[in-house]
Amino acid sequence: MTLVNQDNFFLFTPMLHEVAASDLDMTHIVNPIRKLLKRVQFFQGQVEQIDLESKRVDVSHGVDRHRHQLEYDHLVIGLGNITNYYNLPGLEEHALTMKSLGDAIFLRNRLIQSLEEADFECTDARAPLMTIVAAGGGFAGVETIAAVNDFLREAVHFYKNLNARDLRLVLVHSGPVILPELSEKLGRYAAGKLGQRGVEIRLNTRVLGYRNGIVDLSDGSQVPAKTLVWTAGTAPHPILDTLPCKRERGRIATDRYMEVPAWPGVWAVGDCASTPDPRTGNPYPPTAQHALRQGRTLARNLCASIRGEAKKPFLFSALGQLAAIGKRTGVAQIFGMNFSGFIAWWLWRTIYLSKLPRLEKKCRVALDWTLDLLFSKDLVQFTTAHKAELRSREFAPDMLELKS
The missing domain is CATH 3.50.50.60 (FAD/NAD(P)-binding domain)
Known part of the structure; x- marks a missing residue:
């Protein structure tokens, strides 16, 4: 039995936004495939x-x-x-996504870089750096903008020239209510909570393009922003x-x-x-x-x-869905019942922690969450780029020199 995958790890995507918001260590939501499936031949x-x-x-x-x-x-x-970028101009080239571990790390770095740059910019140049736009009001978009909002509003206090009032976070959704996978009541609850925390929500609105640092919207308005997170299509x-x-x-x-x-x-x-x-x-x-x-x-x-035995058809009814919306609040629909607030957030963490593979990773994530209650979020920016000449260089046998 052979498994082929482009990464040598299994990524637990429900916690991806917590890596972007510096709530979890990036290695704690991934499991090495070779440890998970010891009897399977793996090919990266x-x-x-x-x-x-x-x-x-x-x-x-x-x-x-x-x-x-x-x-x-x-x-x-x-x-x-x-x-899926729907061939909208500028999105594939400049918009960020939230599908891989690299996406979460890149977004985290972008947020910290924007704060560092904005701290030394004049007021006019500061606004686009302090503006974050998320396109897509489904689970990925809502959880990302909620986590980013919490992160930035805590982090901004460590920058002497910045103020939380300078932050602008915009969630763009094409429908009349966010989180359409849940009930309308829960969607409106989530929108209300995000609005109270400073997130601007644009309903019945679509992103039409992203060029020269400006997000074009279907209502005719434009939002100058250095960061656009696209979660609106697959x-x-x-x-x-x-x-x-x-x-x-x-x-x-x-x-x-x-x-x-x-x-x-x-x-x-x-x-x-x-x-x-x-x-x-x-x-x-x-x-x-x-x-x-x-x-x-x-x-x-x-x-x-x-x-040569009989096969069985796949039969399953959805158990429910949950979303974390920041500040230890959430929304959940489980077995047809609605939950919101702290209890929904607790259910989100409890259920997803139980689904995370391997006891080691469960313990590490639980420890991260505990430490997050005691200490402020980390503002370290990871630099992973290499020099251009090293990236393009291939090492041939004659390049290796041994000296005695």
């Missing part, structure tokens, strides 16, 4: 091509991106999704377009067992799969709780297929 690389007819996967890795070919009897496709992985199998809204269409029709031994799971609910015929939503259960059912069905 990028999937370049999938040949269903030849039963072969082309993978590239290394500095020179050389290729390997992996043959298979059974193939499980779980490529997830990518950010798209299926482009490799799926190359596969000769049926797709629904870009995702691979599977049967109720998560196997791809007409391609025995090929399975799809998670965000890249469209698996029908046998009770309604509609595809399951691409959420983490569905993907987790799909993975378990798929594993059983794959083993059953190898043994």
